[in-house]
Amino acid sequence: MATDATGTGPDFAQRLLAWFDQHGRHDLPWQREHSPYRVWLSEIMLQQTRVETVIPYFERFVEAFPDIPSLARAPLDEVLHLWTGLGYYARARNLHRAAQLVTERHGGELPADPAALQALPGIGRSTAGAILAMAWQRRAPILDGNVKRVLARHGAIAGWPGQTAVANRLWARAEQLTPTARVADYTQAIMDLGATLCTRARPPCSQCPVAADCQARSADQVSAYPGRKPSAVTPVRRSLWLILRNREGEVLLERRPPQGIWGGLWSFPECPPDTPPTAVENLCADLGCEIRTTRPGAAGRHVFTHFKLDYQTREIDVHPTLRIAEGGRLRWVDPAAPGALGLPAPVHKLLVSLAASPARTQIA
Ligand code: SF4
The missing domain is CATH 3.90.79.10 (Nucleoside Triphosphate Pyrophosphohydrolase)
Known part of the structure; x- marks a missing residue:
């Protein structure tokens, strides 16, 4: 298999996509009936939450609020009620407020523009990237928790990703690796790799499509990446x-x-x-x-x-x-x-x- 010197060229994406075609997740509720709203909602629900937990919440939510205007019109209590048990309630409040702003500013349709997306509450750079890539096939990098782990290990990027300098290096790597073709699939693929294979503990590296040039693996240092947050006593x-x-x-x-x-x-x-x-x-x-x-x-x-x-x-x-x-x-x-x-x-x-x-x- 052709590999470029750094392991960061198009070959990385090709190997990942070939793995995704065979092992990735293709039938999640937000992959069916694809729409910017459904992609956005799934991205928000998936923050800090596992796919299996999100699925029933997602299905109940889109049944109650099938589009952005219906979400914008709903009382906050109803939105929070449908979120009960999913945790991190600021996500639900931000989603509701953002739906109202999308209705006021953009006629009820999510804007296909990074700056306009990031101007909405609850949408950071990574979520905006995922929406742009998955809803409109725009080349935009993402860097959620799972992707940080994959990239930190593959490129042996040391340090805690909460530190700006480390995050900047990870973003640069994400930008470099994101392909121009099949960007929606690539985005799902790298998230799936982090969630299902490059897991926090004991990942089965022998099955990994990018193992050949994974620097953490070749140094036998997988568990050292990503770097941990400096410990502090939780009050x-x-x-x-x-x-x-x-x-x-x-x-x-x-x-x-x-x-x-x-x-x-x-x-x-x-x-x-x-x-x-x-x-x-x-x-x-x-x-x-x-x-x-x-x-x-x-x-x-x-x-x-x-x-x-x-x-x-x-x-x-x-x-x-x-x-x-x-x-x-x-x-x-x-x-x-x-x-x-x-x-x-x-x-x-x-x-x-x-x-x-x-x-x-x-x-x-
Ligand atoms: S080889 Fe192992 S550590 Fe490296 S990216 Fe793949 S699963 Fe993660």
Whole structure:
């Protein structure tokens, strides 16, 4: 097989494409009925998330919102509800906002232009590259997490890709390798190679189409690439969640502010874990609830990228003293049927267990 001196010429793409034709993924839902919107949606959902997890979410999402204008018109709650369980909710908020901007600025059609794409919330250089290549066959490099791993190993590019100098070298390599022909297939192929073969741990290099000139492999240093992030202790935040239940067994949920963790999602009212009982009582009064009985509830930990959240819950049977305004930031929900709301995973889990244990006031 002809190989150029650096292993970065057209031969790299040819070998990868030949592998893709035989072993790549060709029947993913976003590869059927190809459209810029479906490519965009799949790219956003696939960030930090595995293909197998994304498929059912993608199918439900396009059924509810078949095009950009229908997504732009939808209430944010409905969008977040369909995202519940997929995590990284900023992706859903950005997608929704971007759909509205595409409708305002581009008549509801994604623009086939790198700068206009990157001006939309949630679309960085790599996502824009993937959309341009896969939706319009434009030659544009991509550099998602899987591709970074392949390129760092193949070219023995040392250092953590989060550092600008390392990222610049990887981008230059990606640019150099991207072919002009079959660019959509090449883009899918290099993502597939990273996801299915050049995996994080113990990749089966003997089956790899670019093994012949992979520098990490020939130096027997595969696990050294890409370089790891300099370690830092992950901080732990703590919170007390108040599970307020009325006589009917409904639970009070509060919409979180649009910015910050789980922005726009519905959660339990919260306070610092060391909040004294009188202050909890005052907080409940502010929420229009008079405390009847209270007891400690479940506790758990949720791990975010940059910190861990330890939550303790307090189950409080209450007597509501105020009527809650429709469409406001508070809502009583039946834990067994909370409705079409965006819920963080631990809140969803707690509601399921509450549904299985009827409110004590109901029994009393
Ligand atoms: S030879 Fe191994 S390490 Fe190198 S690109 Fe292929 S799978 Fe990755």
